[in-house]
Amino acid sequence: MIIKNNILVEDGWRVLRFNEQDTAETISVPEGKVIVPLKVWQAQRDQLLTRQQQGEIGVWFASDERPEDIKQDVQNFPVIAVDFPVFSDGRGYSIAYNLRARLGFSGELRAIGDVLRDQLFYMHRVGFNAFAPRPDRDIHEALKGFQDFSEVYQSSIDQKLPLFKRAHRKGGISNATVGGRNR
C-alpha cells in the first residue's frame, strides 16, 4: 500500500535497489512495473526505452542526484521517485520542486525511503503526490500528516500564489499593539 492523492491505494510498482554485487550495467531489471535507480536508467537506457514507452519503467533519484541530468527523458516516465536516505536529508524537497516547477514533470512523484508522517505536509507542498511511508509505521496514522495546517504563507507547487496574493489581509490602520496602549 502507498498513499496516493491523499488516499491509500495498492502499489503496482516495485522499487529496484542495488545489492552489493550489483552495478548499474549488470543489474537485471525484473519484469513488470519497476522504478529503477537513475544510474541504471542511464546505463541501460537503450534496452529500457521500449518498456518506458509502455509505461513500465519509472526512475528514482538519490538525494545527491539531479533530475536536470536527464532533462529530456523526465516527461516520459509515468512515475518518478525521490529517495530520502534519512528523513533529515532535505535535498529531496528541492529535487521535487525542480521536477515540477522547472522540468514540467506532471506524472506521479513519489517519496520513498525514510518517509514519515511528520514530513508529509511539506513533501506534499513541494509536489509529491505519492508516498511510501516506512513499512514499520502505521500508514493510516500517516494520513493524518496532511492535515497539520489549513493555511500557508508561501507559494510552492501545491499553492501557486503566496498568501498575500490570495487573501485580503488587513493592514495596521487601527494599529493596535498586542498589549499596552494603542498606537
Added chain:
Amino acid sequence: MYCYDEYDQTMIDERVTQFRDQVRRRLANELTETEFLPLRLQNGLYMQVHGYMLRIAIPYGLLSSKQMRMFAHIARNYDRGYGHFTTRQNIQFNWLKLEDTPDILADLASVQMHAIQTSGNCIRNITSDEFAGVAQDEIVDPRPYAEILRQWSTFHPEFAYLPRKFKIAVSGAKQDRAAIQAHDIGLAIVQSTQGEVGFRVFVGGGLGRTPIVGSEIRDFVPWQHILTYVESILRIYNQFGRRDNKFKARIKILVKALGIDEFRRLVEEDWAETKGGPGTLTAEEVERVSSFFTGPSYEALLEHDSKLNEFKVDNRRFSNWMFSNVKPHRIKGYAIVVLSLKKPGETPGDATDTQMDAIADLADRYSFGEMRITHQQNIVFADVRQSDLIALWEELTKLELASPNIGLLTDMISCPGAEFCTLANARSIPLAKSIAERFESIDFQHDIGEITLNISGCMNACGQNHIGNIGITGVEKKNHDEWYQISIGGAEGNDCSMGKILGPSFKFHQVPEAIDRILYVYLRERVDENERFIETVRRIGHQPFKEHVYAAEFDEEPVIERLDDKTVSPAQYAVPFYSPRF
C-alpha cells in the same frame, strides 16, 4: 508593531496542536528520540544540562508589554523565575519539563508568539536593528521587510531540513547594528541613485568554528524581488551544501569552496527562472505590512536639554547614564533608552519574572507599551519623552536596570556556558561576573570608552567572541580544565572584522588580569581619548599587546576556604555550578 490576523493566528494555533500530538506520540514511544529531535528543535526545544530548554522567537527583537508579561508568567509558572535574553534577540528558559511545553506554546500563541524554527536546521528568527524606526541614520525601516521574511520563512516546505541552521539579518540604517555580515544572509536596505529601494545582499558570513565575514553577492536587488532572490540562495544551499560533516555544513563553507563568483552564478541561474514569478512582492503587501510600523502618535515636543543638563550637573550617576544609555531619537523631544541587563555581578541577559513584569509596566508608562531586545542582550525603550528621562532613570535605578555601561567594558555579551549548555567547554557567566567585578569602576569604564567584550563557552561562538573587540572563547584541554583563548581586533557593524587570537590560552582566574594588561597597552598607546580601542588595535597591531600580556608571570591561583572548612582549589569552583562536565 505587527499584529496577527486570522491567518497568522490559525497557523500558530495549528502548530500548537501539531506539537501537542508530537509530544504525546513521543511520550507514548510512537516516535523515537531521533525522530522527535528535529520536530522539537523546530519548536525551539533543546535537551540541555538541566532538562529541556525552550527558545522563544522575538521576531526582529520587537515585543509588547503584554508579551513581556507572558515571559514573566512562564518564568514563574514553568521555570525557576527567570529567563535569558540571547544574542539573537530571543529568550530562553532553561528549566522546563517536556510535558509542559505544549501548554507553554499555547500560552505564547495567546499573545501572538511562538518558538517556531528557533532551532534546528532551518531558517531561524529574522533579526534586525534594535533602533529600527527611530534611529537618526535610518534609510528605510527594516521591520516590514523582516516581517515579510518571517512569514515567508515560516513553515517554508522546501527549507525545513537544510544541511545546517540558517540565519538572516536585516539592517536599514547607515550604521549596521544587526551584525549582518556575521549571518548566513545579511541584507542591507539601500537606495539607488534614482531613489529606488533595494537590498545589498551578503552571503556566507558566520561565526562558530570557522569565522568568516559575509561576501557581497549582489549590490542591489530591487525590493520586489527580495523573496525570490533569497529563495534561490536557499535552494542552491539546500542542494549543494555539505551534509557529511556537521562542522562544514554551513553556507559559508559552500560559498568558500565554490568561490563567491561560482556561487553567484548558480544563484543567478536559479533566480532567472523565478524572478518575476509568484513570489514577487507587491507594493500593496509592503504597504500593508508597513502600516503596522508607522510609529506611535508622537506629541509635538521641544528638545528638553536645559532641565536635563541642570540635573546632570548635580548628579554624576545620571549624567553617566545619559551619556552611555540614552541615544538620540529621530523625533524632537524624544529619546531612545537602553535598559542594561548587565549589572556587574549579575548574569548578562538574565531577567527575573519580577523584573520582566516591572519592565512591562514601565514600557506601558514611558514607551507606548513596546520594547526591543538587542543582540547585546539588553532592552530598548525606543520612544521615551525627554521630559520623562529623570523619572524613568529613577525607576530603573530601583530595579537595578540602570547600570550606565551600554557600549562599555561591562556591557559584555555572554553565552550561557557550561553550566547550562552541553556543548560548552567552559563556563561563561561566572567569568563575565568575575571580569565585571574587576572593572566595576564606572569612571574607569568611561575612560576606556567604547569597547565590546564577548564571551563564548566554546568554539561554536554563541557569545559572538569573534566580533568582540576583545573576544574570549572557552577551550577544552586535558582533564576538563577550563581554559580560555583571548582574541582582539574583532568588530561588528560596517567595519566588521574577525578578531585574532593573542597567544596561549589562560586559566579562569588569569583572564581578568590578562584583560587588564590589554587595556593598559591601549591606554598607553592611544593617540588620545577619541581613539577607540578597536582603532588602536588596528593601528598598532597585535604585537605590543602580546608582548605586554605575556611579559610577566600570572599570580598563582588563589586557594579559597570553604564554609565546610575543606580547602578547595582552584578558586573558580567556589562558585556553585552544576555542569556534568565537572
